[in-house]
Amino acid sequence: MSDIKTLAIEKLNELNPEYPELIEDIVVANKKIYLSLKTDKAKVDKFTKIKLQIEKELAAIDGIDSVSVSLTSHSDAIQAKAIPQENASGVSEVRNIISVASGKGGVGKSTTSINLAIAINQLGFSVGLLDADVYGPSIPKLVGDRQKPKKSKAGKILPIKKYNISLMSIGFLVPEDSPMIWRGPMVISAVNQMLNDVEWGKLDYLVVDMPPGTGDVQLTMAQRVPMSGAVIVSTPQDLALIDARKGIEMFKKVNIPILGIIENMSTFICPNCKNESHIFGFEGAKLEANNQKVDFLGDIPLEIDLRECSDNGKPIILSKTDSVVSKKFLEIAKSVTKKVGDESSSSKPNIIIN
Amino acid sequence: MIPENIILSENKKELTLEYGATKSVMSAEFLRVNSPSAEVKGHSPAQKKTVSGKRAVSINSIELVGNYAIKLIFDDGHATGIYTWQYLQELFKGKDKIWKDYISELRKKGLNRD
Incomplete structure (x- = not known):
């Protein structure tokens, strides 16, 4: 499992060297990758794009069925990001x-x-x-x-x-x-x-x-x-x-x-x-x-x-x-x-x- | 009843469900050891496992399952528990007793929370 984690982080690095720094948490379980990214609230659109890009890229990893990326923001707890159902x-x-x-x-x-x-x-x-x-x-x-x-x-x-x-x-x-x-x-x-x-x-x-x-x-x-x-x-x-x-x-x-x-x-x-x-x-x-x-x-x-x-x-x-x-x-x-x-x-x- | 908000605390160890003015708060450990997953409950009461050593467990992610449940993804890799709204309410209502039973079960089996 940890190999996939390393591989995923490497892939992110390839996409953009700044991405690995955004990782708040990454978990691999049951052929799924769960990734949470530190998000700047003011740039939600930009981060939504990054999220889609990352999901697509990581889903291509062998042995991975799906990828779920969530965006988290620490600056303001009240306006924390709600995650919609994104399966379908x-x-x-x-x-x-x-x-x-x-x-x-x-x-x-x-x-x-x-x-x-x-x-x-x-x-x-x-x-x-x-x-x-x-x-x-x-x-x-x-x-x-x-x-x-x-x-x-x-x-x-x-x-x-x-x-x-x-x-x-x-x-x-x-x-x-x-x-x-x-x-x-x-x-x-x-x-x-x-x-x-x-x-x-x-x-x-x-x-x-x-x-x-x-x-x-x-x-x-x-x-x-x-x-x-x-x-x-x-x-x-x-x-x-x-x-x-x-x-x-x-x-x-x-x-x-x-x-x-x-x-x-x-x-x-x-x-x-x-x-x-x-x-x-x-x-x-x-x-x-x-x-x-x-x-x-x-x-x-x-x-x-x-x-x-x-x-x-x-x-x-x-x-x-x-x-x-x-x-x-x-x-x-x-x-x-x-x-x-x-x-x-x-x-x-x-x-x-x- | 469907909660309006499902809030994971900053340290990821506490889940709060808000139903209008009422709130139910449960710890990640409590939810983890009472996971409705077949991995924990088995397929009959006799197969139920006592999950121990989860004092430090935290919740990594929450997914909605249709209209009726959430899936909790724990940092120990457990991700197969589908918690229906009804089950979450039952857990919260019976919290004290379920917890007491769990502690005495741990003791009986010579297990602990760490």
């Missing part, structure tokens, strides 16, 4: 991150995610959509686009722009039929890459389409980015609701506010006889929302149009703007954005190192 650099300019999750698979998370993202955009916000379902990415199909993402000059991956939404999915990077046969650590690094190495830029909202379950991806997302809230999608049937409950519990454990539940496939109206059938049960998700004391955001009926639009790669909210489903999605987008506005005031703490 690619989403640093995203104002709100919302995850769409379910617990159970096949309840329509991805369809909900894309339509919700577009609906939020129609309310006048800039929106991105991250498909975090690494094993079963659906977003490329749902938007009918499989172009390969391009790289920016800085070497970051540029999101695909479609329907005015910035999109990223593992599905844009691998052929449609090839399965991801990955163990947990690979999944985690893929998710980290989609957060860190994608140039999301300035966004009001980033909607994250979560994979089903309560596993690696969910935990990584919860730890790496400060999420504004989670939307739970469920069908009204008991089987789905049991898993939805687990999803809710998971988000509670990691302190992510539940924005509410959406009931998908709530009812089916026969196009021929206009008879209404409750294929998956009646108002199950609504009752569950009541039991769990979370908001009920709305119900989306089972409609042939919704399925057809999804399969054709043109989300229903754009292709059938007057449909019941489209109106419902807009309503849901309104309540979600309003709730996020309410919740985000209870934001994150300041870390002050004197």
Whole structure:
């Protein structure tokens, strides 16, 4: 470990002979370098640049996974520098991150995610959509686009722009039929890459389409980015609701506010006889929302149009703007954005190192 | 409850969490020996280790973990403890008893703080 420390200090010396003098403390642990630099408060901008430069340089050292540089100032304890969460650099300019999750698979998370993202955009916000379902990415199909993402000059991956939404999915990077046969650590690094190495830029909202379950991806997302809230999608049937409950519990454990539940496939109206059938049960998700004391955001009926639009790669909210489903999605987008506005005031703490 | 400010003292041996007007102050040693990490707690109560000799330990760095916790990086290289807001509050509330138990455990095992 001490070798890496020496190497790091040498590297700093190479960059600028003055840098080693700035070192207040340097620790190497678990393949990470923690470095604190003496900072002149009046030149925060300059030091922020130095910090980025050093982080980049030291991250290149063999056997080092990441580098965390903090700036400390001694001159005035009260105005000590607060360290923001700097793990997920690619989403640093995203104002709100919302995850769409379910617990159970096949309840329509991805369809909900894309339509919700577009609906939020129609309310006048800039929106991105991250498909975090690494094993079963659906977003490329749902938007009918499989172009390969391009790289920016800085070497970051540029999101695909479609329907005015910035999109990223593992599905844009691998052929449609090839399965991801990955163990947990690979999944985690893929998710980290989609957060860190994608140039999301300035966004009001980033909607994250979560994979089903309560596993690696969910935990990584919860730890790496400060999420504004989670939307739970469920069908009204008991089987789905049991898993939805687990999803809710998971988000509670990691302190992510539940924005509410959406009931998908709530009812089916026969196009021929206009008879209404409750294929998956009646108002199950609504009752569950009541039991769990979370908001009920709305119900989306089972409609042939919704399925057809999804399969054709043109989300229903754009292709059938007057449909019941489209109106419902807009309503849901309104309540979600309003709730996020309410919740985000209870934001994150300041870390002050004197 | 999420603290508004998390303050590390100048000598890096004391962590203060501010919740509005209320404050909780804990020493680096106390936090280190009660780290929630599996390295300390094990995966069952029977696996719990008694960490000794940490009187001089200090905190090098603090990282936010999502919305729910902080990770404390100690100068002895321990960096795997994720302290949730809830756990920090439990530690602070039970501070006196937890500390007393820790001291008697050290004695029982023939260990000490230095």
